[in-house]
Amino acid sequence: MNAPSHAARSSAPLYVRIAETFTRHVANGVLRPGDRVPSLRKLSDEQGVSLSTALQAYLWLENRGYLEARPQSGFYIRTPYAKLIPEPQVEIGQSQPTAMGFNAVLEEVIRSANDPAYIPFGAGCASAELFPHRKLNLIMRRILRRKAMHSGYYTFPPGIEAFRRQIARRALAMRCEVSPSDIVVTGGALESIHLSLRAVAKPGDVIAVESPLYFGILNNVASLNMKTIEIPTHPQRGMDLEHLERAIRKHHIKACITVSNGHNPLGYVLPDECKRALVDLTSRANVAVIEDDLYGDLTFDAPRPLTAKSFDRKGLVLLCSSFSKTLSPGYRVGWVLPGRFQAEVERLKLATNVGAPSLPQFVIAEFLESGSYDRHVRRLRATFACQVENVRQAVAKYFPPGTRISRPAGGHMLWIELPPEVDGLKLHRAALFERISISP
Amino acid sequence: MNAPSHAARSSAPLYVRIAETFTRHVANGVLRPGDRVPSLRKLSDEQGVSLSTALQAYLWLENRGYLEARPQSGFYIRTPYAKLIPEPQVEIGQSQPTAMGFNAVLEEVIRSANDPAYIPFGAGCASAELFPHRKLNLIMRRILRRKAMHSGYYTFPPGIEAFRRQIARRALAMRCEVSPSDIVVTGGALESIHLSLRAVAKPGDVIAVESPLYFGILNNVASLNMKTIEIPTHPQRGMDLEHLERAIRKHHIKACITVSNGHNPLGYVLPDECKRALVDLTSRANVAVIEDDLYGDLTFDAPRPLTAKSFDRKGLVLLCSSFSKTLSPGYRVGWVLPGRFQAEVERLKLATNVGAPSLPQFVIAEFLESGSYDRHVRRLRATFACQVENVRQAVAKYFPPGTRISRPAGGHMLWIELPPEVDGLKLHRAALFERISISP
Numbered sequence: 001m002n003a004p005s006h007a008a009r010s011s012a013p014l015y016v017r018i019a020e021t022f023t024r025h026v027a028n029g030v031l032r033p034g035d036r037v038p039s040l041r042k043l044s045d046e047q048g049v050s051l052s053t054a055l056q057a058y059l060w061l062e063n064r065g066y067l068e069a070r071p072q073s074g075f076y077i078r079t080p081y082a083k084l085i086p087e088p089q090v091e092i093g094q095s096q097p098t099a100m101g102f103n104a105v106l107e108e109v110i111r112s113a114n115d116p117a118y119i120p121f122g123a124g125c126a127s128a129e130l131f132p133h134r135k136l137n138l139i140m141r142r143i144l145r146r147k148a149m150h151s152g153y154y155t156f157p158p159g160i161e162a163f164r165r166q167i168a169r170r171a172l173a174m175r176c177e178v179s180p181s182d183i184v185v186t187g188g189a190l191e192s193i194h195l196s197l198r199a200v201a202k203p204g205d206v207i208a209v210e211s212p213l214y215f216g217i218l219n220n221v222a223s224l225n226m227k228t229i230e231i232p233t234h235p236q237r238g239m240d241l242e243h244l245e246r247a248i249r250k251h252h253i254k255a256c257i258t259v260s261n262g263h264n265p266l267g268y269v270l271p272d273e274c275k276r277a278l279v280d281l282t283s284r285a286n287v288a289v290i291e292d293d294l295y296g297d298l299t300f301d302a303p304r305p306l307t308a309k310s311f312d313r314k315g316l317v318l319l320c321s322s323f324s325k326t327l328s329p330g331y332r333v334g335w336v337l338p339g340r341f342q343a344e345v346e347r348l349k350l351a352t353n354v355g356a357p358s359l360p361q362f363v364i365a366e367f368l369e370s371g372s373y374d375r376h377v378r379r380l381r382a383t384f385a386c387q388v389e390n391v392r393q394a395v396a397k398y399f400p401p402g403t404r405i406s407r408p409a410g411g412h413m414l415w416i417e418l419p420p421e422v423d424g425l426k427l428h429r430a431a432l433f434e435r436i437s438i439s440p
Numbered sequence: 441m442n443a444p445s446h447a448a449r450s451s452a453p454l455y456v457r458i459a460e461t462f463t464r465h466v467a468n469g470v471l472r473p474g475d476r477v478p479s480l481r482k483l484s485d486e487q488g489v490s491l492s493t494a495l496q497a498y499l500w501l502e503n504r505g506y507l508e509a510r511p512q513s514g515f516y517i518r519t520p521y522a523k524l525i526p527e528p529q530v531e532i533g534q535s536q537p538t539a540m541g542f543n544a545v546l547e548e549v550i551r552s553a554n555d556p557a558y559i560p561f562g563a564g565c566a567s568a569e570l571f572p573h574r575k576l577n578l579i580m581r582r583i584l585r586r587k588a589m590h591s592g593y594y595t596f597p598p599g600i601e602a603f604r605r606q607i608a609r610r611a612l613a614m615r616c617e618v619s620p621s622d623i624v625v626t627g628g629a630l631e632s633i634h635l636s637l638r639a640v641a642k643p644g645d646v647i648a649v650e651s652p653l654y655f656g657i658l659n660n661v662a663s664l665n666m667k668t669i670e671i672p673t674h675p676q677r678g679m680d681l682e683h684l685e686r687a688i689r690k691h692h693i694k695a696c697i698t699v700s701n702g703h704n705p706l707g708y709v710l711p712d713e714c715k716r717a718l719v720d721l722t723s724r725a726n727v728a729v730i731e732d733d734l735y736g737d738l739t740f741d742a743p744r745p746l747t748a749k750s751f752d753r754k755g756l757v758l759l760c761s762s763f764s765k766t767l768s769p770g771y772r773v774g775w776v777l778p779g780r781f782q783a784e785v786e787r788l789k790l791a792t793n794v795g796a797p798s799l800p801q802f803v804i805a806e807f808l809e810s811g812s813y814d815r816h817v818r819r820l821r822a823t824f825a826c827q828v829e830n831v832r833q834a835v836a837k838y839f840p841p842g843t844r845i846s847r848p849a850g851g852h853m854l855w856i857e858l859p860p861e862v863d864g865l866k867l868h869r870a871a872l873f874e875r876i877s878i879s880p
Contacts, residue, residue, distance in 0.1 A: 110596045110790060128592025136591060137584045144577045151576060151768035152568025156550045187627055191793035203643035203665055216791070223791040225643055328591035330798040350550060351656070351663040353631035357797050358770040
């Protein structure tokens with residue numbers, strides 16, 4: 001069999017272009033499940049590319065469920081279950097500003113996440129084994145020796161400089177030119193969002209949010225007595241900007257929250273042109289954008305995507321993130337790039353809880369500086385891509401007809417829409433009984 | 441010379457009663473500066489008490505500046521400078537609910553506290569050398585071995601059980617019978633107050649506060665868009681309760697904040713009857729009390745004082761504290777006993793920043809369990825008592841006439857009122873120039 005030649009016009013990396021010719025051939029039936037594809041060496045010869053590029057192309061396909069590697073035999077086209085499941089539909093949400101109450105079901109989800117007897121699908125907790133404990137602990141021991149009195153000092157905002165310097169360096173990859181003094185260290189990405197909200201809006205103000213959106217952010221807004229207006233959100237292209245523009249004209253919207261990379265729960269990575277369009281629109285209207293980039297380092301395709309902040313010229317985007325999904329949820333260290341709201345965010349951090357814990361900042365700074373982070377994140381990304389695809393395949397196989405499922409490009413969240421006759425809350429209770437926790 | 445006999449009627453510990461006979465004799469001129477007092481052995485014989493009780497009495501006197509020990513010679517009465525300096529006066533504060541802005545001077549104080557070139561009198565930072573690093577680091581290393589994956593998990597509210605169990609045990613000493621599930625772990629005492637405020641009041645609500653009160657708490661209230669009403673506060677007996685009662689009748693007060701033990705900045709330990717009276721009054725009016733017990737373990741006299749919470753029968757007192765003043769400001773671990781607001785505080789903690797860092801909770805739990813805490817705190821108390829008295833003596837000697845200074849019974853804060861012709865802000869700038877940071 002001849003490998004299909006890659007299209008030269010695309011701007012994607014070479015291995016993606018090669019891989020995409022396979023997906024097209026699967027789509028039009030040229031390649032069918034069970035077909036064997038060329039060996040790596042053969043592909044490399046046929047396409048005139050290096051072995052490593054050929055391998056990258058096959059890994060890309062494997063991550064997306066198109067290929068499976070059979071030991072001692074080679075690569076085979078897999079049944080593309082995923083193709084059979086549609087993505088969730090854009091629904092027109094509640095488009096009036098609403099004051100939300102606290103979600104009581106969430107308490108059950110949290111309680112079961114605290115209990116090791118449950119399988120915690122409900123909370124966004126990756127398996128603890130995936131984090132680089134050994135290396136982090138090693139660095140921590142070293143710091144305990146070198147800075148034995150580290151815990152004897154307050155670290156007031158903006159936070160420890162060595163840590164902020166590493167964040168500033170990494171921000172270059174998303175084309176954000178920032179200095180360490182532009183960064184405020186927080187107690188996690190959610191706290192970054194919390195402080196950002198308080199910096200840009202007052203109680204009673206209206207915040208535009210994607211719909212659907214991670215319940216934690218919605219609770220965060222609600223807990224501050226702010227109102228939300230839901231903007232219908234496309235499973236690949238994000239917030240409906242026309243809808244957002246109408247909402248901005250109609251209501252006095254103070255800020256807009258977006259999870260741009262590895263959306264929670266939809267999983268998409270917002271294309272650059274959508275990010276730019278969002279920032280253009282909000283900048284014109286002088287609306288702040290609180291951007292949650294928690295999963296930005298965990299998108300399945302290299303290179304790391306840009307952020308809305310990358311297109312920000314007016315300092316109106318507050319970029320929030322943390323290391324809870326990549327290194328350690330237990331450290332509680334996040335950061336925010338608050339743009340023109342820098343002073344206010346620093347003040348609020350001080351007024352709320354004085355500062356962030358110092359030791360984890362030292363540890364993460366050293367881990368980042370050592371270069372271990374990039375290697376680690378590369379492995380983690382591949383693992384999540386594979387796990388997400390496996391679950392998608394299982395859902396396609398075992399869930400009832402009419403099920404829809406998101407097609408994530410990053411992170412480890414799946415949004416599943418069941419047929420209308422299924423009661424999500426009942427399912428949640430039944431699953432709890434089996435010690436499986438979901439987020440209904 | 442015969443040592444004066446101690447009065448039997450007082451309820452104070454024996455050594456305090458012995459010591460107080462000395463202070464009375466100093467007051468009425470029987471003992472004068474430079475007089476030598478009996479040796480420890482002689483005092484012990486004369487009073488029929490153990491040597492260690494005699495030593496405690498002299499240490500008590502030394503801590504308060506009445507005695508000085510001269511090596512190879514014995515104990516001598518010291519010039520009681522402190523007697524010459526009056527305490528601050530109760531001033532009738534602004535008694536209308538006020539929305540406060542952020543204190544800009546505070547930024548300078550914080551910036552200089554971040555800079556090791558400054559002597560940080562302005563922020564409440566004890567010298568890092570006073571904390572038990574060696575022991576804490578040792579425990580931390582052990583935990584890194586035993587729980588190598590500790591950082592791989594979220595610790596959702598209420599927090600790690602081993603830690604909460606230790607807090608519950610220690611609460612017995614203040615006659616608070618609580619179970620570990622009554623405690624929520626936070627990111628420090630200020631965060632405890634922050635969450636408590638949000639649990640009991642909404643933006644725009646009025647909070648009664650002591651005047652003067654630690655600027656950090658005032659900023660905390662202001663940052664939540666709540667209003668404060670200042671209640672004049674006596675330098676030994678705390679808030680003027682009649683004033684508070686009138687304020688409660690006149691305004692719709694939602695909560696009252698009190699720093700009951702080792703008040704910041706006045707230094708007093710609120711007598712039990714005042715604590716009880718405060719709780720009686722607020723309970724009748726259904727007003728919540730947010731009690732900051734940050735310095736409760738650092739009062740100069742044993743035993744550890746009770747709290748307002750000790751007298752709470754309706755679950756309306758939210759007791760807030762942390763280990764930032766006793767073990768480590770860098771760990772950022774505090775806790776709150778929220779009474780009937782438990783569920784709301786847990787929700788707010790989750791909504792704000794998911795949870796508290798786990799490692800310091802494990803470390804502190806083990807430190808408390810080992811019994812090292814009591815020994816450590818005993819030493820720390822004596823050190824602070826001595827340092828505070830030394831500074832008081834220096835102020836009395838070198839500051840201009842008309843200066844007033846607080847007489848702390850705990851903590852490490854001093855409130856100094858300068859003569860009216862001194863401009864506090866100018867002094868602050870002049871001191872900054874000399875790299876001394878104060879809080880004007």
